[in-house]
Amino acid sequence: xxxxxxxxxxxxxxxxxxxxxxxxxxxxxxxxxxxxxxxxxxxxxxxxxxxxxxxxxxxxxxxxxxxxxxxxxxxxxxxxxxxxxxxxxxxxxxxxxxxxxxxxxxxxxxxxxxxxxxxxxxxxxxxxxxxxxxxxxxxxxxxxxxxxxxxxxx
Amino acid sequence: xxxxxxxxxxxxxxxxxxxxxxxxxxxxxxxxxxxxxxxxxxxxxxxxxxxxxxxxxxxxxxxxxxxxxxxxxxxxxxxxxxxxxxxxxxxxxxxxxxxxxxxxxxxxxxxxxxxxxxxxxxxxxxxxxxxxxxxxxxxxxxxxxxxxxxxxxx
Numbered sequence: 001x002x003x004x005x006x007x008x009x010x011x012x013x014x015x016x017x018x019x020x021x022x023x024x025x026x027x028x029x030x031x032x033x034x035x036x037x038x039x040x041x042x043x044x045x046x047x048x049x050x051x052x053x054x055x056x057x058x059x060x061x062x063x064x065x066x067x068x069x070x071x072x073x074x075x076x077x078x079x080x081x082x083x084x085x086x087x088x089x090x091x092x093x094x095x096x097x098x099x100x101x102x103x104x105x106x107x108x109x110x111x112x113x114x115x116x117x118x119x120x121x122x123x124x125x126x127x128x129x130x131x132x133x134x135x136x137x138x139x140x141x142x143x144x145x146x147x148x149x150x151x152x153x154x
Numbered sequence: 155x156x157x158x159x160x161x162x163x164x165x166x167x168x169x170x171x172x173x174x175x176x177x178x179x180x181x182x183x184x185x186x187x188x189x190x191x192x193x194x195x196x197x198x199x200x201x202x203x204x205x206x207x208x209x210x211x212x213x214x215x216x217x218x219x220x221x222x223x224x225x226x227x228x229x230x231x232x233x234x235x236x237x238x239x240x241x242x243x244x245x246x247x248x249x250x251x252x253x254x255x256x257x258x259x260x261x262x263x264x265x266x267x268x269x270x271x272x273x274x275x276x277x278x279x280x281x282x283x284x285x286x287x288x289x290x291x292x293x294x295x296x297x298x299x300x301x302x303x304x305x306x307x308x
Contacts, residue, residue: 014233021234030235046237054207056230072233076210078226079168080175080245081184083200087308088242091234116308123308126280126301138304147280147303150292154241154270154277 001101002064006110009058009070014039014047016067017058020093026128055118061094061107068098069107075118087115089125092134108141126151155255156218160264163212163224168193168201170221171212174247180282181245209272215248215261222252223261229272241269243279246288262295280305 009017018039022031032040050056054075061069072090077083089111094103115123126149127134139145163171172193176185186194204210208229215223226244231237243265248257269277280303281288293299 017233027234032236040236042237043233046231046233046239049231049239050233052208053231056232058233074230074232076228076230076242076244077200077203077207078210078228078244079171079197079200079204079212080181080226082186082194083196085200085203086244088230090230090232090240112306112308121308122305124280124303124305126278126303128301129299135302135304141306143304143306145283145302145304147282147305148289148299149278149280149301149303150289150297150299151276151278151301152266152295152297154266154275 001068001098001103004068004103004106005062006107007060007062009060011044011047013058013060013067014043017060017070018043020067020070020095021091023096024093026130059107059111059114061103061110063098063103067095069094069103071107071111073111073114075115075120081122084121085119087111087118087120087123089123092125104137105141108138112141155222155252155257158222158257158260159216160261161214161216163214165198165201167212167214167221168197171214171224172197174221174224174249175245177250178247180284213261213265213268215257215264217252217257221249223248223257225261225265227265227268229269229274235276238275239273241265241272241274241277243277246279258291259295262292266295 022028056074071092074088077085176182210228225246228242231239
């Protein structure tokens with residue numbers, strides 16, 4: 001693979017991002033399958049809401065002008081841990097034909113770099129219990145599997 | 155215990171909140187022990203940063219005019235799950251002499267109510283692997299222990 005570069009997503013990337021979000025065996029039924037040009041109002045509204053936040057964006061990995069990976073990076077100020085700002089990562093995806101080529105590692109390292117640069121003292125994420133290869137991936141990146149993640153649909 | 159009421163924290167609550175954050179066997183060494191009137195600049199700066207966000211606050215439980223519990227409630231818009239807005243809960247605490255009296259349950263139910271009212275379709279949190287009673291507590295509240303939580307100090 002050619003060199004991987006990173007950038008913050010813009011509205012023009014929305015179609016590619018939604019396609020990437022559903023390119024995942026656990027998430028495909030949760031996302032809309034996009035055809036044609038339109039991604040649907042639910043995604044454009046969500047993108048606008050993210051744009052209105054201080055630090056909440058999709059970080060994209062590109063290679064040869066093509067998006068090969070993405071993750072959501074959010075900074076959340078809080079009181080605990082002596083007023084620590086946390087970085088939260090959600091929705092990590094690598095396009096299926098680029099897996100096993102360290103795109104995910106490069107993308108996570110860029111997220112870590114941006115989080116440090118933004119003054120975060122902690123980076124946290126949750127990972128589905130069934131993604132055992134991903135658990136190893138995060139441990140290799142220096143994450144501690146110290147917590148359980150609980151979710152409740154509202 | 156008298157009736158429990160709920161409200162969003164103000165700057166005047168900061169001293170009580172910091173004392174509550176450190177009233178916990180796993181967290182006490184992570185927080186500053188507050189004496190006197192001042193809580194320290196790290197907490198006041200973090201409080202101001204939270205105030206500047208769209209929806210990021212400490213939710214307080216009070217009984218007889220005293221703070222008996224607190225949690226941080228944050229709403230995070232995102233693209234995945236068809237543009238779902240997530241509510242994230244952090245730093246759940248009940249004051250030590252009020253434990254076992256359903257303060258935590260009432261506080262979490264209020265967080266769930268506020269998250270639904272705010273248009274969130276998912277509420278998520280992580281809980282230290284060692285807090286086995288808390289795991290049961292969240293499952294009883296209808297949470298699914300479907301994920302592992304990974305953290306990395308930066």
